[in-house]
């Protein structure tokens with residue numbers, strides 16, 4: 174099991190998103206992988222289509238500072254009714270693009286599996 178980087182939900186498999194983490198850029202110049210679950214990937218996709226600017230210190234996925242950030246509404250699982258609460262996360266544009274790449278890659282894999 175692995176925990177989603179955005180909502181913290183544990184899943185057997187996560188969707189890998191390649192981000193440019195400025196903190197480890199020297200060690201990983203081409204980017205590092207973050208694991209998020211399918212629900213969060215979908216939330217990022219929707220947030221990318223309808224961009225709402227949000228004030229934040231850094232991107233919640235890659236950690237970049239001083240970049241324009243956009244709101245992503247994430248459903249965080251909790252142990253009481255209604256079993257989730259909505260939390261606003263701040264993501265940068267390059268992470269949105271990374272999410273879109275992951276979605277495209279997953280769709281390509283799905284079509285290939287059909288043939």
Ligand SMILES: [Zn+2]
Pocket residue numbers: 177178179180181182209210212213
């Ligand atoms: Zn998640």
Ligand SMILES: [Zn+2]
Pocket residue numbers: 192232233234235236237264265266267268
């Ligand atoms: Zn980011």
